[in-house]
Amino acid sequence: MPDDMARPLIRDRGEAGGSRHLEASMSDSPVIGIMGTGDFSRSLARRLVSSGYQVVVGSRNPKRSEDLFPEEVEVTSQVEAASQAALMFVAVFPEHHSTLLELKPSLAGKTLVDVSNGLRINHDGPSNAEQLADMFPDSDVVKGFNTISAWALQRGPRDASRQIFLCSNSSKAKSSVMQLCRRMGFVPVDMGLLSSSLEIENLPLSLFPSWRIPILCTLFLFILFYLYNFLRDVLQPYVTAGKSVFYKMPIETVNVTLPSVALVMLALVYLPGLCAAFFQLWSGTKYNRFPNWLDRWLTCRKQFGLCSFLCAALHAIYSLSLPMRKSTRFKLLLAVRQMKEGDEVWVEEEVWRMELYVSAGIMALGLLSLLAVTSLPSVANSVNWREFTFIQLIRWPSD
Numbered sequence: 001m002p003d004d005m006a007r008p009l010i011r012d013r014g015e016a017g018g019s020r021h022l023e024a025s026m027s028d029s030p031v032i033g034i035m036g037t038g039d040f041s042r043s044l045a046r047r048l049v050s051s052g053y054q055v056v057v058g059s060r061n062p063k064r065s066e067d068l069f070p071e072e073v074e075v076t077s078q079v080e081a082a083s084q085a086a087l088m089f090v091a092v093f094p095e096h097h098s099t100l101l102e103l104k105p106s107l108a109g110k111t112l113v114d115v116s117n118g119l120r121i122n123h124d125g126p127s128n129a130e131q132l133a134d135m136f137p138d139s140d141v142v143k144g145f146n147t148i149s150a151w152a153l154q155r156g157p158r159d160a161s162r163q164i165f166l167c168s169n170s171s172k173a174k175s176s177v178m179q180l181c182r183r184m185g186f187v188p189v190d191m192g193l194l195s196s197s198l199e200i201e202n203l204p205l206s207l208f209p210s211w212r213i214p215i216l217c218t219l220f221l222f223i224l225f226y227l228y229n230f231l232r233d234v235l236q237p238y239v240t241a242g243k244s245v246f247y248k249m250p251i252e253t254v255n256v257t258l259p260s261v262a263l264v265m266l267a268l269v270y271l272p273g274l275c276a277a278f279f280q281l282w283s284g285t286k287y288n289r290f291p292n293w294l295d296r297w298l299t300c301r302k303q304f305g306l307c308s309f310l311c312a313a314l315h316a317i318y319s320l321s322l323p324m325r326k327s328t329r330f331k332l333l334l335a336v337r338q339m340k341e342g343d344e345v346w347v348e349e350e351v352w353r354m355e356l357y358v359s360a361g362i363m364a365l366g367l368l369s370l371l372a373v374t375s376l377p378s379v380a381n382s383v384n385w386r387e388f389t390f391i392q393l394i395r396w397p398s399d
């Protein structure tokens with residue numbers, strides 16, 4: 001039926017031929033409610049509708065918010081939405097959860113999904129979801145969806161941001177939300193009871209958690225080797241022979257340092273595997289748990305490898321640009337000598353400045369190449385894009 005194919009799945013309000021009634025095909029699926037009409041609510045509503053759910057949105061001001069949603073979505077008052085929905089997403093900031101208390105009778109016995117994020121990492125005390133559960137003791141609270149940004153919801157499940165971490169004290173409520181996740185194309189991950197909700201709320205707040213140690217390690221090694229090379233190639237000739245080769249600092253010394261760092265980092269990729277083998281031989285079984293430090297080391301080998309690769313790539317770029325730099329420097333010195341007007345200090349300064357410019361250019365190139373590398377699909381699998389959801393913490397001014 002070509003007519004059916006041509007019709008878009010989700011129509012915006014006011015488009016010709018639109019009907020305000022829910023599609024017949026959706027009428028057998030449960031009604032999902034969303035409280036709030038913000039960015040998250042809008043993206044979620046679209047995704048739910050395109051997954052075949054009937055959606056009702058509760059707003060303090062339905063008239064004003066109606067046009068923000070596709071026409072299949074019913075936008076109504078908070079009380080009306082709460083009484084219609086079988087399952088309610090609370091897409092309202094946690095500081096406003098208490099304003100929903102008057103809906104308690106209508107929400108009793110229903111599932112509430114708390115999608116809110118924490119404001120600070122590692123704060124103790126009850127999580128947002130636990131506070132919500134205290135406010136609505138007659139409802140089943142499920143924590144989840146906070147690791148998915150409104151943007152990711154709108155684009156649909158892709159890459160590693162497909163995972164949705166869920167926890168609840170009611171296994172029935174949790175499994176119904178899991179089913180909903182699967183129908184929307186996401187992969188639910190069961191995190192157990194509601195006491196895990198603080199952990200889930202903290203997830204988007206920690207930036208690139210598995211990259212911290214490898215990056216610190218790279219920096220530490222770089223500083224160590226750089227200092228050694230500086231002492232050996234720059235300071236020692238100056239002190240012993242009075243030879244000033246400080247111009248080597250931004251490029252040549254860096255270039256000698258990089259491969260050393262790359263090699264040590266590469267060794268650090270393979271070393272934990274050997275340690276693990278020794279550990280198993282030592283304990284005579286492969287069923288013993290590895291010590292914690294080894295476990296953590298084993299899990300960030302990929303990041304160690306990528307850092308090593310970055311250093312090696314930078315070293316290649318530096319090495320390629322060295323002949324270029326040398327010829328420019330030679331020309332500059334020649335020009336100065338021909339003009340017979342430059343004093344040594346001026347020449348030194350000019351050479352220095354040029355070295356710095358070239359160095360900055362190379363660094364920028366290196367960073368660009370790193371970006372290019374991390375966007376390669378094969379590497380993309382090793383980067384957990386869920387860690388990029390910090391974008392969701394940036395709030396757009398509403399209305």
Ligand SMILES: NC(=O)C1=CN([C@@H]2O[C@H](COP(=O)(O)OP(=O)(O)OC[C@H]3O[C@@H](n4cnc5c(N)ncnc54)[C@H](OP(=O)(O)O)[C@@H]3O)[C@@H](O)[C@H]2O)C=CC1
Binds near residue numbers: 061117146147
């Ligand atoms: N944006 C994102 O990418 C993500 C957001 N989240 C979470 O989702 C929740 C909503 O986020 P977001 O949609 O971005 O927020 P917005 O500020 O865009 O929307 C919040 C909505 O809450 C409703 N609301 C209900 N009661 C109140 C009240 N008393 N004061 C103010 N607003 C109220 C408003 O709708 P109305 O005026 O119609 O009643 C408003 O549109 C937050 O808890 C956030 O942590 C989680 C993951 C990602």
Ligand SMILES: [Cu+2]
Binds near residue numbers: 259315319
């Ligand atoms: Cu080399």
